[in-house]
Amino acid sequence: MINMNMRLICTSCGKDHPIDEPHQRCEDCNEPLEVEHVRGKIKDSEIVWERYSDFYSFINQKLINELSLGEGNTPVVFSKRLSHELGNEIYLKDETQNPTWSFKDRGTLIGVIRAIQLGYQRIGTVSTGNMAASVSAYGARAGLKTAILVRPDIPEEKIYPIVVYGSNLIEVEAKFGMIYRKSLEIGKKAGIYFINSDDPFRVEGYKTIGFEIAEWISKNGNLDYVVVPTGSGGLLRGILKAFLELKSSGLVSEIPKFIAVQAEGCSPIAKAYEKGVDYIEEVEEPKTIAGAIADPLPPSGNEVLRKLKKHGMAMAVSDREILEAQRMLSKSGIFVQPASAATIAAIRRLSDGYTDYTDKRFLCILTGAGIKVVSAVKEMLKLESFNIQKTDLEELKTTLESV
Amino acid sequence: MINMNMRLICTSCGKDHPIDEPHQRCEDCNEPLEVEHVRGKIKDSEIVWERYSDFYSFINQKLINELSLGEGNTPVVFSKRLSHELGNEIYLKDETQNPTWSFKDRGTLIGVIRAIQLGYQRIGTVSTGNMAASVSAYGARAGLKTAILVRPDIPEEKIYPIVVYGSNLIEVEAKFGMIYRKSLEIGKKAGIYFINSDDPFRVEGYKTIGFEIAEWISKNGNLDYVVVPTGSGGLLRGILKAFLELKSSGLVSEIPKFIAVQAEGCSPIAKAYEKGVDYIEEVEEPKTIAGAIADPLPPSGNEVLRKLKKHGMAMAVSDREILEAQRMLSKSGIFVQPASAATIAAIRRLSDGYTDYTDKRFLCILTGAGIKVVSAVKEMLKLESFNIQKTDLEELKTTLESV
Numbered sequence: 001m002i003n004m005n006m007r008l009i010c011t012s013c014g015k016d017h018p019i020d021e022p023h024q025r026c027e028d029c030n031e032p033l034e035v036e037h038v039r040g041k042i043k044d045s046e047i048v049w050e051r052y053s054d055f056y057s058f059i060n061q062k063l064i065n066e067l068s069l070g071e072g073n074t075p076v077v078f079s080k081r082l083s084h085e086l087g088n089e090i091y092l093k094d095e096t097q098n099p100t101w102s103f104k105d106r107g108t109l110i111g112v113i114r115a116i117q118l119g120y121q122r123i124g125t126v127s128t129g130n131m132a133a134s135v136s137a138y139g140a141r142a143g144l145k146t147a148i149l150v151r152p153d154i155p156e157e158k159i160y161p162i163v164v165y166g167s168n169l170i171e172v173e174a175k176f177g178m179i180y181r182k183s184l185e186i187g188k189k190a191g192i193y194f195i196n197s198d199d200p201f202r203v204e205g206y207k208t209i210g211f212e213i214a215e216w217i218s219k220n221g222n223l224d225y226v227v228v229p230t231g232s233g234g235l236l237r238g239i240l241k242a243f244l245e246l247k248s249s250g251l252v253s254e255i256p257k258f259i260a261v262q263a264e265g266c267s268p269i270a271k272a273y274e275k276g277v278d279y280i281e282e283v284e285e286p287k288t289i290a291g292a293i294a295d296p297l298p299p300s301g302n303e304v305l306r307k308l309k310k311h312g313m314a315m316a317v318s319d320r321e322i323l324e325a326q327r328m329l330s331k332s333g334i335f336v337q338p339a340s341a342a343t344i345a346a347i348r349r350l351s352d353g354y355t356d357y358t359d360k361r362f363l364c365i366l367t368g369a370g371i372k373v374v375s376a377v378k379e380m381l382k383l384e385s386f387n388i389q390k391t392d393l394e395e396l397k398t399t400l401e402s403v
Numbered sequence: 404m405i406n407m408n409m410r411l412i413c414t415s416c417g418k419d420h421p422i423d424e425p426h427q428r429c430e431d432c433n434e435p436l437e438v439e440h441v442r443g444k445i446k447d448s449e450i451v452w453e454r455y456s457d458f459y460s461f462i463n464q465k466l467i468n469e470l471s472l473g474e475g476n477t478p479v480v481f482s483k484r485l486s487h488e489l490g491n492e493i494y495l496k497d498e499t500q501n502p503t504w505s506f507k508d509r510g511t512l513i514g515v516i517r518a519i520q521l522g523y524q525r526i527g528t529v530s531t532g533n534m535a536a537s538v539s540a541y542g543a544r545a546g547l548k549t550a551i552l553v554r555p556d557i558p559e560e561k562i563y564p565i566v567v568y569g570s571n572l573i574e575v576e577a578k579f580g581m582i583y584r585k586s587l588e589i590g591k592k593a594g595i596y597f598i599n600s601d602d603p604f605r606v607e608g609y610k611t612i613g614f615e616i617a618e619w620i621s622k623n624g625n626l627d628y629v630v631v632p633t634g635s636g637g638l639l640r641g642i643l644k645a646f647l648e649l650k651s652s653g654l655v656s657e658i659p660k661f662i663a664v665q666a667e668g669c670s671p672i673a674k675a676y677e678k679g680v681d682y683i684e685e686v687e688e689p690k691t692i693a694g695a696i697a698d699p700l701p702p703s704g705n706e707v708l709r710k711l712k713k714h715g716m717a718m719a720v721s722d723r724e725i726l727e728a729q730r731m732l733s734k735s736g737i738f739v740q741p742a743s744a745a746t747i748a749a750i751r752r753l754s755d756g757y758t759d760y761t762d763k764r765f766l767c768i769l770t771g772a773g774i775k776v777v778s779a780v781k782e783m784l785k786l787e788s789f790n791i792q793k794t795d796l797e798e799l800k801t802t803l804e805s806v
Contacts, residue, residue: 046449046476069480069736070497073449075473081546094473097500100738101774122806133738141736143484147806152793160780163789164773166734168806173795186800331569333472333544335503335536370567371504371774377563386566390555392576397589403525403550403571 002117003057008033008200011303019058022118024184024199025299032300033200034241039249042215048072048106052211055245056110056204063113067142069099071106072208076216076363081332082344086351090344091223091363092334093213100137102130102292102368103209103235107202111195112138120193121145126179127197128154129292130337130368135195136165147192149179157375177282177297197232198300206235210242213363214252223256224360227343229367230260230269230314231293233300239365240307256363258312260304261346263288263339267316269301274314278305289319289376292339292368321345323380326370335370405520406460411436411603414640414706422461425521427587427602428702435703436603437644442652445618451475451509455614458648459513459607466516470545472502474509475611479619479766484735485747489754493747494626494766495737496616503540505533505695505740505771506612506638510605514598515541523596524548529583530600531557532695533740533771538598539568550595552582560778580685580700600635601703609641616642616766617649626659627763630746632770633663633672633717634696636703642768643710659766661715663707664749666691666742670719672704677717681708692722692779695742695771724748726783729773738773 007016008023012031017023023033040054048071049056049064056064074097082090095103108131115123124147125135132148139146146167154171163169172179180196187194195202217223228236236258246252262270265288268280280301286294298304308314317325319338325348326341343364350357370376391399410419411426415434420426426436443457451474452459452467459467477500485493498506511534518526527550528538535551542549549570557574566572575582583599590597598605620626631639639661649655665673668691671683683704689697701707711717720728722741728751729744746767753760773779794802 066483068478070478070500073476075471075502077472080469094502096504097473097502099478099497099500099736101499101504101772124803124806137736137738140734145806147803149799157777159791160777161738161774163791164730164733164738164780164783165736166790168790168792170799170802170806171791171793172799173793178796182796182799186803190800190803192803192806327567330567331543333502333540333568335540335564335567369504369772369774371564371772374560374563377567380567387569387571388562388566388574389571390574390576393581393585396552396573396575396585397593399573400527400550400589400593400595403527403548403573403595 002060006058007036009036011306022188022193032198032303035200035204037245037248039245042211042251048208052208055207059110059113060117063116064109067112067138068109069105069137069141071098071109072212074098074212077334079332082328085328086347087358088347088351089361090347091361093209093363093365094334095365095367096336096369100134101372102134103206103365104130104134106208107205107234107238108134108138108195110205111199111202112142114201115193115195116142118193120191122147122192124149124183124187124192124194125196126183126194128158131197132162136162136167139167140165149183151176155375161372180299196299197295198234198237203234203238203241206238207242209365210239213239214243214246222254222361223363225259225362226256227259227261227346227362227364229293229339229342229365230262230304231295232298233269233304235365236260236304237300237307240311255311258308259346260308260312260314261342262293262314262316263290263322263342264316264318266294266296268296269298269304270314270316272305273308278302280305289379290322290338290342292337293342315346317342317345317349321349323383326376327380327384330370334366336366337368337370337373338376340366340368405463409461410439412439414709425591425596435601435706438603438607440648440651442648445614445654451611455611458610462513462516463520466519467512470515470541471512472508472540472544474501474512475615477501477615480737482735485731488731489750490761491750491754492764493750494764496612496766496768497737498768498770499739499772503537504775505537506609506768507533507537509611510608510637510641511537511541511598513608514602514605515545517604518596518598519545521596523594525550525595527552527586527590527595527597528599529586529597531561534600535565539565539570542570543568552586554579558778564775583702599702600698601637601640606637606641606644609638610645612768613642613645617646617655625657625764626766628662628765629659630662630664630749630765630767632696632742632745632768633665633707634698635701636672636707638768639663639707640703640710643714658714661711662749663711663715663717664745665696665717665719666693666725666745667719667721669697669699671699672701672707673717673719675708676711681705683708692782693725693741693745695740696745718749720745720748720752724752726786729779730783730786733773737769739769740771740773740776741779743769743771
C-alpha cells in the first residue's frame with residue numbers, strides 16, 4: 001500500500017502541502033519542499049529499495065521493481081595513496097557505478113515514479129549533463145515522452161549520450177535559472193512533470209546514499225566529514241535527510257559534518273556561507289570546468305545554507321585545483337568528472353591550511369564518471385604530459401625495457 | 404593462507420604446470436591454461452570476493468581488500484519491452500556498472516594480484532579499449548608501472564581514458580595477433596607481466612559473473628541461454644567455469660546453454676563453429692563497429708570451440724543488426740557498446756528465424772558502457788534521426804506541448 005497521507009513540508013516556512021498533488025516548491029515562499037520525515041528500520045535485502053523500503057512508504061514498490069535499472073549499492077573505496085598524500089583517511093563513495101554512471105539515477109527513478117503516480121505521461125528536465133542522460137534513460141524505460149531542455153551552447157559530445165535514449169532535446173535560448181523556473185510553470189500547464197535537480201522526490205531518491213553510508217559507518221566506524229560536490233543542493237539535502245531520519249528512528253547516534261564543495265567560477269552557496277548571509281545571489285557569468293556543479297542560481301541554495309548552520313560548511317575551489325585533484329584521483333585508479341574531483345581539491349586545501357584537518361576521516365561522494373567529460377582530460381594534459389610512445393616489433397623489447 | 408599447491412591445466416592436452424610460475428599458455432601445445440577446478444561453498448557477504456572466496460584459495464585475500472575498486476554485484480535487469488519485441492524473456496546483466504565501466508575489471512583485479520604474487524613490479528596489456536583502461540586503472544591503484552600496447556590507428560577518443568591513469572601507452576606498428584604473442588614473449592624476459600585477454604587468472608576473475616548468475620537463478624528460476632559477446636574467448640570461459648565448479652560442488656544441477664556472439668566482420672570462432680572444424684583461422688582484415696569483440700585471432704578461440712560442443716553454440720551478426728540492437732536497447736533505457744548490443748542482435752535473429760527460440764529465458768552479458776564509444780552513436784544516427792529542436796522562452800510552451 002502507498003501511504004498518501006504524508007505531507008510535503010516547506011523547508012523554510014514549514015507550510016505543508018498534500019503529497020498527492022504535483023507541488024515542487026512552497027506556494028507561499030517559493031522555497032523547496034521536502035517529504036515529511038519518516039521513521040523506519042533497515043531490512044535485510046541486497047536490493048537497495050527493499051532494504052530501505054520503510055523510508056519510501058509513499059512510493060509504489062511495484063513500480064520500483066518494474067522501472068529500476070539497478071541503482072545504488074555503490075562501493076566505498078579506501079585510497080591509501082590519497083590518504084598518505086593528504087594526511088587524512090580518504091574514503092571514496094563511487095557513484096559512477098550506477099546505470100547511467102552518475103548518482104542522478106537514484107533520484108531520477110523516484111522522480112519518474114512520482115510523475116507516474118500523479119498520472120503524468122510526459123516528463124522532462126533541465127540539464128546538459130548527468131541528469132539529462134539519467135532522465136532520458138528512465139523516461140525510455142518507463143515508456144514516457146521525455147523533454148530535455150538545454151542551452152544552445154551545449155557541446156556536441158554531450159548531445160549523443162542524451163538523445164541516444166530517444167528523448168526530445170530542446171535547445172532554449174535563455175539563462176539556465178530562467179529555463180528552470182519556466183519549465184516548472186509551463187510543465188504544470190502542459191502536463192509535463194519536470195524532475196529537476198531538487199525535485200522533492202528526486203531528493204528522496206538520494207537518501208539511499210545516506211542510508212548506505214550509515215550502514216558502512218556501522219561496520220567501519222564513524223566519519224568526520226562527508227564531502228559533497230554541490231550544484232543545485234539536492235544531493236546534499238538527500239544524504240543529510242537520510243541521516244536525520246535514521247537518527248529519529250534511533251538507528252544512528254552521530255551525524256558526520258557535511259562539506260558542500262563548489263567551483264570558484266560558480267559558487268553562490270560558498271559565497272553566501274562565507275559572508276554569513278541567509279540568501280544566495282545569482283552568479284552572472286558562471287565559468288568552470290566542473291559543469292556538473294555549475295548552477296548559477298541553485299534552487300536549493302538557501303535551504304543548503306540553513307542546513308549547513310548546524311551540519312557543516314561550504315567552500316569553493318579553483319579549476320586548477322580541481323584538475324590537479326582529478327589527476328591525483330586518476331593516478332590512484334579512479335577516473336571521475338571534474339565536479340567529483342572538487343571533493344579531493346577541497347580536502348587538499350583544508351589539510352594544507354589548517355592543522356584541524358589532519359588524521360580525520362573523510363568520505364567523498366564521487367558523483368559521476370570521468371569518461372563522460374573526455375574534454376576535461378585535454379585540460380589535464382596542459383598540467384602534465386602523458387606517456388605516449390611509438391615503436392615497432394623490432395624495437396618493442398627495448399621500448400618495454402625502458403617502461 | 405594462499406594455496407600454492409594448485410596446478411594450471413592445459414585446456415587442450417591436459418598437461419599441468421605449477422601455479423607459482425608465470426605460465427600463461429601450455430608449454431607443449433600453446434593452448435590456454437586454466438586453474439584446476441575447485442570446489443567450495445558460497446558464503447554470506449555483500450562483497451563479491453568474500454562471498455566466493457572458497458573459489459579463490461590461490462589468491463591473497465589481503466591484496467584483494469587493498470586493491471579492489473568494488474567490482475561486481477552488477478544488477479540483472481528484466482526488459483519488458485525487449486521481451487515483448489523479441490517474444491522471449493530478456494534479462495540483462497549490466498556489467499557497465501563496474502569501476503571502469505566494463506566487465507574487464509573483475510579479471511584485471513585477479514590478474515594484477517597474480518603479477519604481484521609472482522613478484523612483478525611492472526604489468527601490461529594489449530588492448531585499445533575496455534581492457535586497456537581497466538589495466539591502467541588497477542596498475543595505478545597498485546602502484547605498478549603499466550605498459551599498454553596498442554596499434555597506431557587507435558582513435559584519439561580512446562587514448563584519453565587510458566593514459567589518464569598514468570600508464571605508458573605504446574603504439575606498435577604490427578598486427579594485433581602478433582603484438583599479443585610478442586608481448587608474452589618479451590614480457591617474460593623484460594619482467595613485465597602481461598595480463599592479456601585470456602590470462603588464466605583474468606579468466607578466474609570472470610568466474611564471479613557466473614557465480615552471480617547462478618545465485619540469481621537460485622532465486623528467479625532457470626535460464627535457457629546465457630548470451631556472451633565473444634572476442635578472445637576469455638569471458639565465456641570464465642562464466643562457464645564458474646558453473647562447472649558450482650556443479651561439481653553440488654550447488655547447481657543444470658547449466659544454461661551458452662551462445663557466443665561475434666560480429667560478422669571478425670568472426671573466426673563463429674566461422675569455425677559453422678564449418679564444424681576444431682581450429683580457428685586468423686581473420687585477415689577485421690572490420691566491424693564492435694571493436695571490443697574484434698579479435699582476429701582469439702587466443703582462446705579453439706578452447707571456446709571445444710567447450711561449445713557440449714555447452715552451446717556460436718554465431719555472428721552484422722554491424723547493421725548490432726546498431727539496430729543498440730538502438731533498441733537504448734530506447735529501453737540501457738546504453739551499451741556495440742559489442743554488448745550484439746547479444747540482442749543475436750536473439751533477434753534467432754527468434755525471427757527459428758520457432759525453437761520463442762518463450763525462452765535469455766540472459767545477455769552487457770559487457771561495456773555505451774558512453775565509451777560515442778562515435779558509434781553517430782553511426783546510429785544514420786539509421787534514424789534524433790529529436791533535436793531549437794526554441795526560445797516565448798515559444799517554449801508551444802514547443803513543449805508538441806512533445
